Amino acid sequence: MNFDAQYMIGVFPTILKSLHITLLMAVIAMVFSIAIGLLMALITKNKIPFLSQFAALYISFFRGAPALVQLFLIYYGLPQLFPALSSLQALTAAIIGLSLKNSAYLAEIFRAALESVEKGQLEACLSVGMTKFQAYRRIIIPQATRNAIPATGNTFIGLIKETSLAFTLGVTEIFADGKMAASASLKFFETYLAVAIVYWVITVIYSLLQRVLEHKLSKPYTA
Amino acid sequence: MMIQVKNLRKKFKNLVVLDGIDLNVNRGEVVAIIGPSGSGKSTLLRCLNFLETPDEGIISIGKATLNVANYTQKDVHALRQQTAMVFQNYNLFKNKTALQNITESLILTKNMTKQQAEKVGRELLESVGLAHKADNYPITLSGGQQQRVGIARALAVDPHAILLDEPTSALDPELVSEVLQVIKSISQQDTTMLIVTHEMDFAREVADKIIFMADGCIVEQGTPKELFDFTSNPRTKKFLRQTEPTGLLNV
Numbered sequence: 001m002n003f004d005a006q007y008m009i010g011v012f013p014t015i016l017k018s019l020h021i022t023l024l025m026a027v028i029a030m031v032f033s034i035a036i037g038l039l040m041a042l043i044t045k046n047k048i049p050f051l052s053q054f055a056a057l058y059i060s061f062f063r064g065a066p067a068l069v070q071l072f073l074i075y076y077g078l079p080q081l082f083p084a085l086s087s088l089q090a091l092t093a094a095i096i097g098l099s100l101k102n103s104a105y106l107a108e109i110f111r112a113a114l115e116s117v118e119k120g121q122l123e124a125c126l127s128v129g130m131t132k133f134q135a136y137r138r139i140i141i142p143q144a145t146r147n148a149i150p151a152t153g154n155t156f157i158g159l160i161k162e163t164s165l166a167f168t169l170g171v172t173e174i175f176a177d178g179k180m181a182a183s184a185s186l187k188f189f190e191t192y193l194a195v196a197i198v199y200w201v202i203t204v205i206y207s208l209l210q211r212v213l214e215h216k217l218s219k220p221y222t223a
Numbered sequence: 224m225m226i227q228v229k230n231l232r233k234k235f236k237n238l239v240v241l242d243g244i245d246l247n248v249n250r251g252e253v254v255a256i257i258g259p260s261g262s263g264k265s266t267l268l269r270c271l272n273f274l275e276t277p278d279e280g281i282i283s284i285g286k287a288t289l290n291v292a293n294y295t296q297k298d299v300h301a302l303r304q305q306t307a308m309v310f311q312n313y314n315l316f317k318n319k320t321a322l323q324n325i326t327e328s329l330i331l332t333k334n335m336t337k338q339q340a341e342k343v344g345r346e347l348l349e350s351v352g353l354a355h356k357a358d359n360y361p362i363t364l365s366g367g368q369q370q371r372v373g374i375a376r377a378l379a380v381d382p383h384a385i386l387l388d389e390p391t392s393a394l395d396p397e398l399v400s401e402v403l404q405v406i407k408s409i410s411q412q413d414t415t416m417l418i419v420t421h422e423m424d425f426a427r428e429v430a431d432k433i434i435f436m437a438d439g440c441i442v443e444q445g446t447p448k449e450l451f452d453f454t455s456n457p458r459t460k461k462f463l464r465q466t467e468p469t470g471l472l473n474v
Contacts, residue, residue, distance in 0.1 A: 124308075126273075127308035130328060139319075139327075220317060220319070
């Protein structure tokens with residue numbers, strides 16, 4: 001068997017050079033996804049005319065088209081329609097694409113989480129004179145957040161791994177680093193295994209953080 | 224007049240739930256609404272703060288008047304601010320402690336500081352006998368305790384009237400009396416109250432006026448004595464006979 005353990009250990013620093021790019025893409029795209037997803041969920045849940053039809057179309061399209069195709073559409077396709085976009089950086093395009101796709105997934109997760117909050121909670125808010133906006137901000141969304149965390153975490157883990165697609169646009173992130181190291185050394189197995197382990201470790205660390213968060217958020221609901 | 228309702232009508236699909244209700248409640252008056260299930264009692268209460276939207280009618284409570292034929296979201300908000308509601312299932316804010324359940328609306332709608340709100344909140348918890356549970360979350364409280372917090376929360380907004388929708392119906396029998404005690408003590412403080420209830424003895428004891436509803440109409444109203452002891456209305460008689468503890472046995 002031809003396995004160079006020493007090489008593999010040595011290749012980690014090379015891969016980790018671009019760790020910050022991977023994390024940057026994942027975190028920024030997640031922040032946008034949450035913001036857009038919540039907006040879409042609130043529009044859908046409250047059946048706001050016109051906007052809810054738009055939201056349905058948005059969710060349907062960005063859930064329906066493959067992430068890779070969406071990235072190509074934005075980075076290679078849009079500049080053809082809008083020449084001003086030809087200066088769009090690959091990193092920015094990747095973040096936009098990943099945000100659009102994942103916001104569509106989160107919109108559905110958030111809608112379900114909002115639906116899971118009992119109707120009586122909103123009624124109680126209104127009955128003591130709160131506005132609907134105050135009710136959502138102070139009571140409904142905090143309760144829905146707890147319900148949404150597990151599925152949202154899944155989406156985030158998916159997103160972390162999807163950032164590797166940005167490599168196809170020319171973004172140098174950890175997968176791109178790995179690809180270059182592999183081509184130079186021809187030790188494909190060791191290099192890609194190291195890349196896989198890096199992604200794995202990131203998701204394990206995130207899962208631990210999520211568990212702490214879940215524990216904290218569940219405090220009001222445990223006797 | 225604290226509450227004035229004229230010709231209130233409400234349909235669910237084809238089912239008429241409120242068939243032209245007229246209602247007057249004076250300041251400080253305690254009114255108990257009784258009647259068989261499905262008679263529209265709860266819907267009437269929920270229409271008064273627009274948790275249900277009526278089809279027709281005029282509602283005046285305290286400083287607000289709303290005509291169902293022509294109103295804005297602002298009118299709804301103003302109407303809701305005149306009352307507070309106590310729910311059958313308590314509906315305490317699950318992500319808030321007992322104290323926060325009370326202070327939340329004070330901070331958001333009465334522009335109180337946190338300190339002012341907590342002072343009011345602690346006094347109210349004291350008055351319902353739950354000062355020691357201030358920092359407990361609802362899930363750790365019994366049904367009776369949750370409902371007492373619910374009552375304190377309703378009192379906190381200092382409403383012109385409190386609407387109580389079957390406040391003891393979801394409680395275990397042994398927890399009913401602690402809640403009724405609290406309601407009774409409030410009723411003696413000149414608070415205007417509308418109570419939908421199945422507790423006939425309680426209604427007789429605390430109410431100044433009893434309203435008997437059936438099939439979306441007010442069949443009869445009067446003092447507890449008039450209604451419970453001297454009614455001549457056959458519909459009322461039949462209902463009262465059925466609610467007597469031995470009523471089932473005499474059939």
